[in-house]
Structure formats: structure tokens, C-alpha cells
Amino acid sequence: MLKVTNITKKYPKKIVLDPLSFEIERGEIVGLVGENGAGKSTLLQILATTLKPTSGDIYFNEWSYQKYKSKIRRKIGFVPQDIAVWEELTVKENMVFFEKLAWENKSTSQLQQICQDMHLDRWQDPVKNLSGGMKRKLNLAISFIHDPDLLLLDEPTVGIDLKSRKEIGAYLREQATTHNKTIIYTSHDMDEITALCDRIITIGKDPFYKDLLKEAGKEVLSF
Numbered sequence: 001m002l003k004v005t006n007i008t009k010k011y012p013k014k015i016v017l018d019p020l021s022f023e024i025e026r027g028e029i030v031g032l033v034g035e036n037g038a039g040k041s042t043l044l045q046i047l048a049t050t051l052k053p054t055s056g057d058i059y060f061n062e063w064s065y066q067k068y069k070s071k072i073r074r075k076i077g078f079v080p081q082d083i084a085v086w087e088e089l090t091v092k093e094n095m096v097f098f099e100k101l102a103w104e105n106k107s108t109s110q111l112q113q114i115c116q117d118m119h120l121d122r123w124q125d126p127v128k129n130l131s132g133g134m135k136r137k138l139n140l141a142i143s144f145i146h147d148p149d150l151l152l153l154d155e156p157t158v159g160i161d162l163k164s165r166k167e168i169g170a171y172l173r174e175q176a177t178t179h180n181k182t183i184i185y186t187s188h189d190m191d192e193i194t195a196l197c198d199r200i201i202t203i204g205k206d207p208f209y210k211d212l213l214k215e216a217g218k219e220v221l222s223f
């Protein structure tokens with residue numbers, strides 16, 4: 001469903017992706033790992049259509065990113081590292097607010113169900129009263145409102161306790177297996193990556209992650 005061909009990204013003072021090709025099938029969870037500054041967020045932004053590569057092509061199903069950017073964008077849920085929710089509003093009000101901006105309509109009970117499936121049960125509480133982990137769950141729940149086929153998650157579990165991380169992992173696995181969602185997921189937690197991901201892509205110059213993951217018996221594609 002996703003085909004990346006010879007992608008490069010050159011910033012004025014740095015070449016980050018040089019060049020990179022891979023394919024991902026529907027229903028796969030793919031881990032994206034590498035040292036700080038390797039280019040993981042850059043790659044996710046390119047896949048999310050919010051940043052243009054310097055060269056190379058990407059296809060979503062048979063649609064070229066160059067030709068069908070707005071059509072493709074509707075099929076993607078992107079969760080950047082920074083949490084972007086309304087602190088003064090409740091969980092419910094946040095979900096309803098983002099539903100209004102979303103491409104798919106959902107009823108309030110459907111929105112609540114997304115939160116419950118993630119074990120986010122503080123529906124009527126203002127977000128400012130929630131823990132950091134709960135806020136991350138809400139951030140993630142918002143990305144599922146428009147029922148995207150491809151989820152791009154940039155360190156979605158950073159700073160979250162083990163129980164909540166397991167709950168998020170179980171939710172993502174269920175989404176991939178039962179609902180055929182494709183998920184690309186970055187994390188620096190190698191236990192989480194090896195437990196959750198079907199395949200792993202490593203990027204960056206440091207062979208540390210590649211070697212570590214191969215030792216753990218995972219299928220690794222390295223750039």
C-alpha cells in the first residue's frame with residue numbers, strides 16, 4: 001500500500017535521507033528507529049505529505065504523492081511528537097472539536113468508543129487535569145477520528161507508564177490485525193519496538209540499532 005522509491009532529503013547544511021526505498025503492506029506495523037537526528041521525524045513528515053522530499057517518488061496504493069497529495073492526506077493519521085490538544089476543554093470537547101475538522105463524521109458515542117478502546121476514560125475531565133500519558137492517548141485518539149488507513153506515529157508513547165504503553169500497543173495491534181490499518185511507529189524503546197512491530201527500518205549512520213535488532217531476531221531493513 002505504500003511504496004517509497006529513492007527518497008532523499010537535503011537540508012541546507014545536512015543530507016538526512018540518502019536515498020531510501022521500501023514497501024509496506026496493509027496491516028503491517030513497521031518500526032522506524034535510529035539515533036537522534038537520523039531523520040525519523042523528517043521521513044514521517046514526508047510520508048505525511050507535510051514536507052517534500054528533495055528527490056524520489058512515493059505511492060500510496062497506486063496514487064503518486066506528487067499528483068494526489070490532498071486525496072492521500074485524507075487517508076493518513078499523523079501524530080507528531082508534540083502534543084496538540086486544547087488544555088481548557090474536556091476530553092469530550094476535544095474529540096468533538098477535532099471531529100468537526102475531520103473528513104469523516106463520527107457520532108459522539110463513536111468518539112467516546114475510540115477513547116474507551118484506548119482506556120482513556122476521563123471523558124468529562126478538562127485536559128489540563130490529565131496526566132501526560134493520558135494527554136498522549138487523547139492525541140492518538142484524535143488521529144483515529146477520520147478512520148485513516150495509514151497511521152504515522154512519532155514517539156507516541158514517550159513519557160508514558162508501562163501499563164498505558166501496553167494498552168496503546170494492544171490498541172495498535174488490534175487496529176492493524178482486525179481493521180487492516182498500516183502503522184509506522186518511531187520509538188527509542190527497543191523492547192516496545194521488538195514486541196509490537198512486524199518489521200523494522202533503521203536509518204542513520206550508527207549501526208547500533210541495526211545490530212541490536214538483528215540480535216533480537218527481527219527482520220530489519222537498514223539505510
Ligand SMILES: Nc1ncnc2c1ncn2[C@@H]1O[C@H](COP(=O)(O)OP(=O)(O)OP(=O)(O)O)[C@@H](O)[C@H]1O
Pocket residue numbers: 011012014016034035036037038039040041042043
Ligand atoms: N527544517 C530543518 N532545517 C534544517 N535542518 C533540519 C530541519 N529539520 C530537521 N533538521 C535536521 O535534520 C536532522 C534530522 O532531524 P529529525 O528530526 O528528522 O531526526 P530524528 O531522527 O527524528 O531525531 P530525534 O530522534 O532526535 O527525534 C537533524 O540534524 C535536524 O537538526
